[in-house]
Amino acid sequence: MNDIKTNDFVIRFANVNGTGSASANALFTKAIFKMGVPVTPKNIFPSNIQGLPTWYEVRVSERGFLGRREGIDFMVSVNPQSMKKDIADVRPGGYFLYDSTKPLHADMIRDDINYIGIPLMQLSNSNYSDPRQRQLFKNIIYVGALAIFFDIEFKVLEELLAVQFKGKEKLIEPNIKALQLGIDYVREHFEHPLPLRVERRDLLGDAIMMSGNSACALGAIYGGATVAAWYPITPSTSVVDAFTKYAEKYRIDKETGKRNFAIVQAEDELAAIGMVIGANWNGARSFTATSGPGLSLMNEFLGLAYFSEIPTVLIDVQRTGPSTGMPTRTQQSDLLEAAYAAHGDTKHVLLFPASPRECFLMTAEAFDLAEKLQTPVIVMTDLDLGMNEHVSQPLKWDDNRKYNRGKVLGAAELDAIGRYGRYLDTDGDGIPYRTIPATHATKGAFVTRGSSRDEYAAYTEDSAAYVRNMERLTKKFETAREMVPAPKFFQDGKTSETGVIFFGTSTYAAKEAFQMLRDDGFAIDAMRPKAFPFGREFVDFVNDHEKIFVIEQNRDAQFRSLMLIELGLDPNKLVPVLNYDGMPITADFIYNQIKENLSGK
Amino acid sequence: MSYLRSKFRHPALPKNKLGYTVDYYEGSLSTLCAGCGHDSISAAIAQACFELNIEPHRVAKLSGIGCSSKTPAYFLNNSHGFNSVHGRMPSVATGANLANRDLIYLGVSGDGDSASIGMGQFVHVIRRNLNMVYIVMNNGCYGLTKGQDSATADIGSKNKSGQINLFESIDLASLAIELGATFVAQSFSGDKEQLIPLIKAGMSHPGFAFINVISPCVTFNNNVGSTKSYDYVRQHMEATSTFDFVPLAHEIRTQYEEGETQHLTMHDGTVIQLHKLAKDWNPLDRVSAVNAVGRARRDGEILTGLLYMIPECKELHALLNTTDRPLNSLTENELCPGADILESINESLR
Numbered sequence: 001m002n003d004i005k006t007n008d009f010v011i012r013f014a015n016v017n018g019t020g021s022a023s024a025n026a027l028f029t030k031a032i033f034k035m036g037v038p039v040t041p042k043n044i045f046p047s048n049i050q051g052l053p054t055w056y057e058v059r060v061s062e063r064g065f066l067g068r069r070e071g072i073d074f075m076v077s078v079n080p081q082s083m084k085k086d087i088a089d090v091r092p093g094g095y096f097l098y099d100s101t102k103p104l105h106a107d108m109i110r111d112d113i114n115y116i117g118i119p120l121m122q123l124s125n126s127n128y129s130d131p132r133q134r135q136l137f138k139n140i141i142y143v144g145a146l147a148i149f150f151d152i153e154f155k156v157l158e159e160l161l162a163v164q165f166k167g168k169e170k171l172i173e174p175n176i177k178a179l180q181l182g183i184d185y186v187r188e189h190f191e192h193p194l195p196l197r198v199e200r201r202d203l204l205g206d207a208i209m210m211s212g213n214s215a216c217a218l219g220a221i222y223g224g225a226t227v228a229a230w231y232p233i234t235p236s237t238s239v240v241d242a243f244t245k246y247a248e249k250y251r252i253d254k255e256t257g258k259r260n261f262a263i264v265q266a267e268d269e270l271a272a273i274g275m276v277i278g279a280n281w282n283g284a285r286s287f288t289a290t291s292g293p294g295l296s297l298m299n300e301f302l303g304l305a306y307f308s309e310i311p312t313v314l315i316d317v318q319r320t321g322p323s324t325g326m327p328t329r330t331q332q333s334d335l336l337e338a339a340y341a342a343h344g345d346t347k348h349v350l351l352f353p354a355s356p357r358e359c360f361l362m363t364a365e366a367f368d369l370a371e372k373l374q375t376p377v378i379v380m381t382d383l384d385l386g387m388n389e390h391v392s393q394p395l396k397w398d399d400n401r402k403y404n405r406g407k408v409l410g411a412a413e414l415d416a417i418g419r420y421g422r423y424l425d426t427d428g429d430g431i432p433y434r435t436i437p438a439t440h441a442t443k444g445a446f447v448t449r450g451s452s453r454d455e456y457a458a459y460t461e462d463s464a465a466y467v468r469n470m471e472r473l474t475k476k477f478e479t480a481r482e483m484v485p486a487p488k489f490f491q492d493g494k495t496s497e498t499g500v501i502f503f504g505t506s507t508y509a510a511k512e513a514f515q516m517l518r519d520d521g522f523a524i525d526a527m528r529p530k531a532f533p534f535g536r537e538f539v540d541f542v543n544d545h546e547k548i549f550v551i552e553q554n555r556d557a558q559f560r561s562l563m564l565i566e567l568g569l570d571p572n573k574l575v576p577v578l579n580y581d582g583m584p585i586t587a588d589f590i591y592n593q594i595k596e597n598l599s600g601k
Numbered sequence: 602m603s604y605l606r607s608k609f610r611h612p613a614l615p616k617n618k619l620g621y622t623v624d625y626y627e628g629s630l631s632t633l634c635a636g637c638g639h640d641s642i643s644a645a646i647a648q649a650c651f652e653l654n655i656e657p658h659r660v661a662k663l664s665g666i667g668c669s670s671k672t673p674a675y676f677l678n679n680s681h682g683f684n685s686v687h688g689r690m691p692s693v694a695t696g697a698n699l700a701n702r703d704l705i706y707l708g709v710s711g712d713g714d715s716a717s718i719g720m721g722q723f724v725h726v727i728r729r730n731l732n733m734v735y736i737v738m739n740n741g742c743y744g745l746t747k748g749q750d751s752a753t754a755d756i757g758s759k760n761k762s763g764q765i766n767l768f769e770s771i772d773l774a775s776l777a778i779e780l781g782a783t784f785v786a787q788s789f790s791g792d793k794e795q796l797i798p799l800i801k802a803g804m805s806h807p808g809f810a811f812i813n814v815i816s817p818c819v820t821f822n823n824n825v826g827s828t829k830s831y832d833y834v835r836q837h838m839e840a841t842s843t844f845d846f847v848p849l850a851h852e853i854r855t856q857y858e859e860g861e862t863q864h865l866t867m868h869d870g871t872v873i874q875l876h877k878l879a880k881d882w883n884p885l886d887r888v889s890a891v892n893a894v895g896r897a898r899r900d901g902e903i904l905t906g907l908l909y910m911i912p913e914c915k916e917l918h919a920l921l922n923t924t925d926r927p928l929n930s931l932t933e934n935e936l937c938p939g940a941d942i943l944e945s946i947n948e949s950l951r
Contacts, residue, residue: 208950224936226928227699250938258924262699267725271692278696283929394947397940437661437681447682
């Protein structure tokens, strides 16, 4: 363990939730980011407001691998409740930093790890008098200690505090003092720096660090959403929180001070999606954000939007199900629920972002897609992507980009055509022309309904008319295949008979595992799908490979099921690699599963 | 129902200010049972819009599921309609209204649609004071599924198969007043003299206007012993007032007897003239209105007419401070902050 590991370690903070640890831990992460070193934090938090154990895990990776890695190199323990488990989680040779204000119990001692005792509470209590400050600065003191252990530049911490407390400058000095308390204590009592170090690099270029939920919210702002309706649910709540924040900044009419948006906290998820459908029906871009339980409740309305062909945008920040499951843990387990939401024959367009940049782009794109296809589009993100900060390529927008509102007839166009038929397949792509209420005094009005109708929107129970409509909807879904974003490939052409498919947040760990396998001499081709339904390139990749590992974060191999249902494949061809314990999947897990399979053949 | 409608129109049919005759406000042929109260309400809606000189395409008509919710197809053929899902019309209407504040929103629902499956949405749309007219065609039973009791069926009322309803009824009008609805009226499908001006007033009201209309189900709930039958309602109706809706100082016309008259000036300058018949009742006082409805219920009467109103109120757009322009008319120019701002956001995240 005495080998120096530069920019390559995992540190975990064991805190009590509601004690202000989040901002101290974020300060630590951001300092490493500012030093140009790839870093990824994960909040592992309870469904609770105050008093329960919460963890914050940070991986630092010079090689840019930003998935989770197993094994904790350094544990910061400020929660006696979880101490025993936290000690057990440290890898042999690792470090355990604890509050030595009270001595450690004998049964907390392992002889294969290094203990670092700092009297955090005592230092804080003897320097601050306000009880809240004592609690908060205890956290900053350990950040100071870590800074000197890891050789983090003090100047960077100072700069970050200056930005954080802009406008509240008098808070800077006591924070600096707390950092210094930690630094001084380490200087006096321990060798430093440790063999685990952070060294300045220029590996991040113009990258940003943000959460997927904030990025989705900005995507909705840039994509032209004016109506947001929602019901609070972890982990999607911060999508609308961020949308509110950005809208209040960028969507206020300069002359009147009035709002170019409306946000309604609905009475439940049913009402939230109902409002979204009503607004979209009436020509305003509208969206909601929810998670698994909310998606279940929205099924009926999604069926209506599918069948009556109303653009609808839904951001599903997936969490661990079923039922209430583990509300603050991650999973990719709403896939089948989302793809076929509602009774009867329904299919929906899904998008799978894997980074904040894609959350932004795909949410904006979802509004175009929903209007072009006149159907629900569900952005399938998850708790890990949505609530954790991720290093990401910067967000980009082309000012020449126009919103594509799809096939909407205006008054002049209605005058120019003969009889208007809402559900006529004029263009042969399955997508009919819609009209927005109040467009024309005498043409284009019809009753939108979830019951069967003919091409002219008249209610009908005629079987032939029903079948024609259902077949047109199938055709529309075929059109969608080539309209949705294409997959990303990690090689030019075909290089192997074996392929691997991963999507969303599994991407981070999968890329690392993919590299580990290549380093071991296993040639594998990789594809990251970005959407459902599957387009031509996706199908070609699947057909071109004899064996395909499908990596996903659910128990039932839902993505694999989607492939089997939609593509009619031999099930033996698709090997599931499944992590569903609620924690983000790790590279080691993927590597071990695939290697075992490949070595055994 | 009949299958053919005559295309003949008397050449001397009166025209409104827009030059339309009342048939311009009609819809497709109704498929409801002959004698259904709902058809009278559809006709009253068409007549009210005709008399108010409304351009039909400026109206959006929305409904849930059930017999009543079929009716948007039977009036205002030139209006967009939305026959949504059971009990969820209020949310769809909320979204639609947020998208374009300039249209008139007319929601049609039934007692099953609003008082059972849709109760959650009904109470919350009231809280938000959405600018719409919300009509419940209330027949105390589920017609489309052949006559089961609904939650508005009175306790002790007998249905067609002879069963007595065991459960307390939900009184939607009292509930609406309690919840802070800003316009609450009650009427009877068979009384168009009262219903038409109520609908007109509701459409002029700048907030949530609720009209509970007792509308007997001729097929499943018009039997002896039912408290929602034509005979029962006719015998037990007690009008709070006679009522005239006076847009822009029109001549007042009424078939009711003279009584105490109260003028209520609405937000848009139109005037309601109430000829009060009920005692101890002030339509501008919530407690008084609740008491009047409660007393009538206790005595087995159905109080009709305007029950309660707050003429000046803030509807949802005013509460949310949304722009005066319809949100659905905004473009990239107003909505997209642009690449430069995005770069400044990027910079703040580095």
